[in-house]
Amino acid sequence: MKAVLVDIDGTLVTVTDFDYDIFNKDDKSQINDYLEHWYKSTMNAVALDRGIELLKEFKRMGYALVFLTARGQGCEKYTVKKLKEIGVWEMVDAVHHRPAHMDGMMSSLYKETMIKMLMKKWDFEWAMDDEDNNLKMMKKMGIKVLDAKVWW
Numbered sequence: 001m002k003a004v005l006v007d008i009d010g011t012l013v014t015v016t017d018f019d020y021d022i023f024n025k026d027d028k029s030q031i032n033d034y035l036e037h038w039y040k041s042t043m044n045a046v047a048l049d050r051g052i053e054l055l056k057e058f059k060r061m062g063y064a065l066v067f068l069t070a071r072g073q074g075c076e077k078y079t080v081k082k083l084k085e086i087g088v089w090e091m092v093d094a095v096h097h098r099p100a101h102m103d104g105m106m107s108s109l110y111k112e113t114m115i116k117m118l119m120k121k122w123d124f125e126w127a128m129d130d131e132d133n134n135l136k137m138m139k140k141m142g143i144k145v146l147d148a149k150v151w152w
Contacts, residue, residue, distance in 0.1 A: 058126065
């Protein structure tokens with residue numbers, strides 16, 4: 001099925017800052033507390049209307065919408081809430097969060113790995129993302145890209 005690969009942060013909503021330097025990396029409980037704080041903070045992200053309009057247009061044209069986010073799996077419930085809040089949840093065909101074993105991996109490497117796996121099911125014609133490395137990698141894979149930085 002023809003599909004659009006969709007990033008979330010910086011594409012559909014504003015980016016929520018993630019500052020690793022504010023906690024002790026050796027204290028696992030502190031890391032988990034901070035992650036939970038960041039996950040909740042993603043609810044404050046503001047909708048990027050142009051990205052949402054493009055999603056709706058792709059859906060009207062019959063594309064499946066496959067979300068691939070660098071958000072960790074612990075953020076899933078907040079992602080669903082946010083996608084409902086900005087009015088796109090009903091259009092979502094699939095959402096994939098970064099698995100724990102890929103934490104710390106460069107975003108473009110994580111996404112490339114996932115895209116190769118997802119291409120077994122989806123025919124990605126388009127991608128919407130805001131990171132230059134991701135956009136370059138997706139172009140190399142033969143996917144047409146829309147740079148979300150254009151509508152910030």
